[in-house]
Amino acid sequence: MLSVPSRIFDHMKKVLVTGGAGFIGSHTVVELVLAGFEPIIVDDLRNSEERALDGIAKILGRTPTFHRLDCADAVAMDAVFRAEGAVHGVIHFAADKAVGESVANPMKYYRNNVGSLMNLLGVMDAHGVHRIVFSSSCTVYGQPDANPVTEDAPDRKAASPYGFTKVACEQMLRDQCHADRRLRAVLLRYFNPVGAHPSGHIGELPLGVPNNLVPYVTQTAAGLRDHLTVNGSDYATSDGSCVRDYIHVVDLAHAHVRALQWMEEHDPPVCEVFNIGTGNGNSVLEVIEEFRKVNNVDLPVVMGPRRAGDVESVYADTTKCRTVLGWQAERSLGDAMRDAWNWQLQLKR
Numbered sequence: 001m002l003s004v005p006s007r008i009f010d011h012m013k014k015v016l017v018t019g020g021a022g023f024i025g026s027h028t029v030v031e032l033v034l035a036g037f038e039p040i041i042v043d044d045l046r047n048s049e050e051r052a053l054d055g056i057a058k059i060l061g062r063t064p065t066f067h068r069l070d071c072a073d074a075v076a077m078d079a080v081f082r083a084e085g086a087v088h089g090v091i092h093f094a095a096d097k098a099v100g101e102s103v104a105n106p107m108k109y110y111r112n113n114v115g116s117l118m119n120l121l122g123v124m125d126a127h128g129v130h131r132i133v134f135s136s137s138c139t140v141y142g143q144p145d146a147n148p149v150t151e152d153a154p155d156r157k158a159a160s161p162y163g164f165t166k167v168a169c170e171q172m173l174r175d176q177c178h179a180d181r182r183l184r185a186v187l188l189r190y191f192n193p194v195g196a197h198p199s200g201h202i203g204e205l206p207l208g209v210p211n212n213l214v215p216y217v218t219q220t221a222a223g224l225r226d227h228l229t230v231n232g233s234d235y236a237t238s239d240g241s242c243v244r245d246y247i248h249v250v251d252l253a254h255a256h257v258r259a260l261q262w263m264e265e266h267d268p269p270v271c272e273v274f275n276i277g278t279g280n281g282n283s284v285l286e287v288i289e290e291f292r293k294v295n296n297v298d299l300p301v302v303m304g305p306r307r308a309g310d311v312e313s314v315y316a317d318t319t320k321c322r323t324v325l326g327w328q329a330e331r332s333l334g335d336a337m338r339d340a341w342n343w344q345l346q347l348k349r
């Protein structure tokens with residue numbers, strides 16, 4: 001456990017973290033404290049559990065301030081800003097993120113993902129808060145013409161309502177930054193976040209059958225699933241399976257801290273987008289092999305058909321995040337596979 005005396009929080013800059021009990025949010029809360037900020041979590045736990053807060057407390061030795069509420073609720077959010085006083089900036093993670101569900105229930109996604117950002121910008125403005133870091137996604141690129149993909153590659157027609165909410169929120173932030181010259185925004189396009197905190201106290205908590213590769217790998221290795229199906233082996237990639245850029249969640253959390261610091265360093269205000277990935281493309285089969293190698297654990301794998309809507313290959317050009325933001329990934333795919341397995345083992349206990 002890291003020792004963070006409570007009085008230290010009295011002097012730290014407050015950062016409101018919507019979705020701070022979720023997978024990426026919980027890791028970012030830890031890194032914020034370690035970097036000298038005071039996170040204020042706003043989350044209604046619709047896709048997370050209070051045990052994430054317990055896990056944060058085990059790592060830091062202190063539970064951060066937590067407001068359980070819907071961040072699309074203007075009255076409740078106004079009360080939070082009032083209660084907290086001076087807020088230095090906001091990191092906005094809160095959103096629904098299941099691609100398939102967004103096709104079946106698009107209104108849920110527009111209401112929450114677009115609605116909560118609209119609400120947040122209004123409340124921030126009313127309270128004189130002018131810094132925001134936004135969770136975007138490489139989904140805005142679809143299948144890019146070339147890899148590694150740069151930030152100025154054209155957005156593709158979104159493959160799902162979820163994807164379109166990210167395109168729409170990015171545009172909303174650009175428009176608002178243009179209209180309000182005090183507003184600073186950093187839009188982080190995450191590639192594929194994986195892994196867990198090395199302590200094993202926080203990690204991803206997928207509800208039901210996971211959609212994403214790495215939780216499916218760990219659950220299969222743990223015997224919770226019969227086998228893992230590789231979704232397609234006839235793509236034009238080195239081994240026929242899809243290629244992605246898997247970024248360790250602790251590295252991703254650091255990128256948010258860096259984004260806040262970067263905004264402080266910049267005057268006049270900025271609205272910038274950054275890829276947050278490793279710059280490496282790894283195939284599904286390589287991920288499985290790495291998992292087996294670093295953990296010395298096997299899992300049953302079968303080859304299956306392509307998954308509808310999958311892009312063949314996408315990985316980040318990291319030039320801009322390295323040279324402009326001053327951030328780069330430090331952890332390997334092996335680190336992520338080890339930490340994801342360690343987390344899975346803690347969950348079983």
Ligand code: NAD
Nearest residue numbers: 019022023024043044045046047048070071094095135137
């Ligand atoms: P997550 O579901 O683990 O975390 C999101 C958190 O937000 C949850 O704790 C949920 O309870 C909360 N939440 C959702 N709507 C809310 C609302 N209206 N009010 C209060 N709390 C609310 O997801 P995550 O993987 O940590 O993703 C965080 C962000 O990153 C999301 O915006 C997601 O779209 C984006 N993103 C995720 C990935 C990924 O693969 N995980 C990739 C790219 C972008």
Ligand code: WQD
Nearest residue numbers: 099137139211212213214216229230231242244284307310
């Ligand atoms: C990775 C690869 C699968 C499970 C999704 C969202 C995207 C972003 C990140 C938020 C693919 C393959 C998976 C399995 C498999 N989220 N796979 N067997 O699809 O790159 O991105 O999460 O913004 O918007 O679409 O991630 O982890 O689902 O899949 O073969 O059991 O693993 O087909 O090729 P994806 P993923």
